[in-house]
Amino acid sequence: MKVLELKGVEKSYRLRRFFGRGESLRVLRGVSLSLFENEVLGLVGESGCGKSTLARIALALEAPDAGEVLFLGHNFWTLARGERKRLRPKFQAVFQDPAASLNPRKKIEDLVSEPLRLQGVNRKTAREEAEKLIEMVGLSADVLPRFPHQLSGGQRQRVALARALISRPRVIVLDEPTSALDVSVQAQILTLLKDLKDQFGLSYLFISHDLPVVLFMSDRVGVMYLGEVVEIGPRDVFLNGKLHPYTELLLSSVPGRRKRKGPQTIGEPPSLLRLPPGCVFHPRCPEAVEICRKTAPELREIGPRHMVACHRR
Amino acid sequence: MQPRSDGVAAVEPRAREGVPLLRIEALGLCFIPKRYALLDKVDLEIFPGEILGLVGESGCGKSLTGLACLGLFPSGVKPFSGRVLFKGKDLLCLPEKEVRAYRGRRVALIFQEPLNALNPVFTVGYQIEEVLKLHRGLRGEAARAEAIRLLSEVRLPDPETRIRNYPHELSGGMRQRAMIAMALAGEPELLVADEPTTALDVTVQAQILDLLLELRERRGLAILFISHDLALIREVADRVAVMYAGEVVEVAGKDELFENPRHPYTEALLSARPEFGTRKLRLLPGQVPSPGKWPAGCRFAPRCRERELRCEEEHPEMRPVGPGHAVRCFRR
């Protein structure tokens, strides 16, 4: 069953005249993807490729300009207010910097129980539930009366998880949840995420720029480049399969796996304001040929559940 | 560099002979307002043309050690023991004026966020030219030409145009290149690189690492490469020092450290990061104790699977366990 589906999602932001008049930044261009029940779908890509924008749309924090967002099969933005309100708690988020997402003036117990209180649950029940969840994320009840700044980064991320879990969601969107943490704390949080997923029957959209971490967590992986999904497939194809040239570039940049075969024509991604014609990756692609400069490739299936947007795959 | 048969450029381990370029001896730093130690008896040596990796979790004292190489100490932080010897001269005893002349000229610093190092109101070119004027007496046309040369040396595209850009007009990777160019302007012999790629994408990170390796080859630059990520250290370092709670707990040649790690902390760091393609992780429970709360015995004891009674009572000293390999642990 698909718990979350995006169909042809488009999103642009209008820029101020500072950058030239009336220009708009096409941040997402026709993104489609599905998240299945009990699945972890990983999403990788370089900074600015639209991962966080996609996350906000997948959480219905923002509406797409075009395309559909389906929550548990319901087309979210066409639903009545009451229906939307009922569905929202089923979709929760955890972001990179819990310091920014947790109100610094609230105590941990209030932060964790707040979502239930907002749904009209009484104080006592909400508090008991908060205590239970704090323990499930591996903290002890003595953090409850503290404030976020009194906790370490890893502890704050656990609090953010408890707060997300208290509404008993179906889906959690995790946007760079361990990027600000030390490797040892990252290992603790990743392991916890896996345990919680099984315990609560969750599905994750797991966003990170760290490919080994994404491969560690995910059942399927999507690769984004300049606002498009250029490849999506089961995790294993990323370990040994024919891949999109951009994915190959990402893989060969991972520390410890780098092939130093002289200068690689990799450069940096172009600006979203001046997208190249044809395949948007062609200026950096070592395999680009004539057609790549003219025609944009479509996502095609090249193996079981493995889709690639490239003329040469 | 000798090309290997598989096409991978092999980095020869640097010889550890001769006089170290920089030698930190039993350095202790104290946080004056609270009267506790931040660094404790840190010993490190960096040889000419060598890349020494310094690794450890956040708060272990890597950045403070890096700053000490420049004779810099944040406010409230004072050395209480030891020496920082650059070619035999102790920076801690030199008059401030001489230390200032040494900074930028002999040793330069680059760090994670170039935006904080570059002044937002001046162009990149102006800032590099200022360093050239200060340290090498270059002015006008000569300074401009040298700034352009430096920017092309760090492979910034279109250096003639970029020289007129302000820092915010460059991408993160370009800013890091500009900061490296500025660091090179004084022709230093040692570069302290404190998490220089943490804020960058992997693709850009790979390019910056290549650049640092290239600079070492071309200029014989020694580099103290600070990172919390052993995978990165493995890419660039010749030797590695592992820090934990304000002290060095293991030092070894790179290959030796990765193939034969001795300290339980080093082992734990090595297996905490998801390896490419595996689904296995070994958990390292707990976290680094803060300064002022260091355990009396082995500082790693509360997190160590192998601790014994003695570990909680006595503080282990560094002990040689092989050529160029030393470890601070009773049991290894």
Ligand SMILES: Nc1ncnc2c1ncn2[C@@H]1O[C@H](COP(=O)(O)OP(=O)(O)OP(=O)(O)O)[C@@H](O)[C@H]1O
């Ligand atoms: N509200 C907004 N207004 C204008 N531009 C925006 C807005 N939000 C995002 N953008 C732009 O959209 C692009 C994609 O941003 P997004 O934050 O989704 O990237 P990302 O892939 O999450 O990057 P990172 O890895 O750095 O987190 C960027 O160029 C960004 O500057």
Ligand SMILES: Nc1ncnc2c1ncn2[C@@H]1O[C@H](COP(=O)(O)OP(=O)(O)O)[C@@H](O)[C@H]1O
């Ligand atoms: N200016 C300072 N004043 C007081 N304590 C400091 C200062 N700078 C760093 N510390 C403390 O010293 C320890 C080591 O810091 P640092 O060298 O920045 O660690 P790392 O770079 O390994 O993350 C940390 O516990 C930190 O809180």
Ligand code: SF4
């Ligand atoms: S379509 Fe062409 S340019 Fe684009 S990734 Fe494939 S080969 Fe490279």
Ligand code: SF4
């Ligand atoms: S001295 Fe003891 S506690 Fe410390 S690392 Fe060695 S075995 Fe572990």
Ligand SMILES: [Mg+2]
């Ligand atoms: Mg983001």
Ligand SMILES: [Mg+2]
């Ligand atoms: Mg630091």
